[in-house]
Amino acid sequence: MESLWTDFVNSDYHDWRGSGRSENRLVLSSWQHAFLGKWCLSAPIPALEDDIRVLEQFRGRLQQLAADLSEGGAMAQADRDWLNAAMSGGLITRQLAGEGSELHLSMVPAKQEWTQVMAEVAADFAGTVIEGETVRIRFCENSDCRWVFYDDTRNRTKRYCDDKMCGNLMKVRRFRAKKKAEAIKDNG
Structure with a gap:
């Protein structure tokens, strides 16, 4: 299950295949456009250099707070203060939307800027914390990947961000290492 906050954190991309290539997607206008569109958020594109630095x-x-919580740590008061400060940068208004009997309450951002985006990301992360689901925050066990994901499996044992990509890659690496060790043992 992808969420707003994991999608944002994963803008720190590392090639999961082990090439060593990494990319800061926050600086890419194409990533900014796709991210904002996917999550129905608005901010100026391209983001200014100062905005990028803050982001x-x-x-x-x-990312560090997610790592601490995923390892069973508790959220410190300083972390709560930091999250609250981030969320305070986002103002919303409520509007009644829809037609006829299909009315619903929608929350509309008062600003279209990157501080609003950070407030929404922080609020989404806070929702994960409030729901007590920090034990489901995972970092892909493929050390080349470093992807953050939410473990939505029933038994909470998901190890890789994607079983078809990182999971298969790690399975192949283990198999090859085992075969190599066996060959060395047989020849040694």
């Missing part, structure tokens, strides 16, 4: 710092802190 990178925010991402790093959120």
Whole structure:
């Protein structure tokens, strides 16, 4: 299950195949456009250099907090204060939308800027914390990948962000290492 906050944190891309290539997708206008469109958010594209710097710092802190919580740590007061400060940058208004008997309440951002986006990301992360689901935050066990994901399996044992990509790659690597060890043993 992908969420707003994991999608944002994963803008720190690392090639899962082990090439060593990485990419800061926050600086890419194409990523900014796709991210905002996917999550129905608005902000100026391309983001200004100052915005990028703030977004990178925010991402790093959120990534570290997710790592701490995924390892069973508790959220410190300083972390709560930081999240609250991030969420305070986002103002919303409520509007009654829809037609006829299909009315619903929608929350519309008061601003169309990157601080609003960070507030929404922080609120989405806070929702994960409030629901007590921090034990489901995972970092892909493929050390080349570093992808953050939410383990939505019943028994909470998901190890890889994608079983078809990272999972298969790691299975092949283990198999080859085992065969190599066997060959060395047989020849040794």
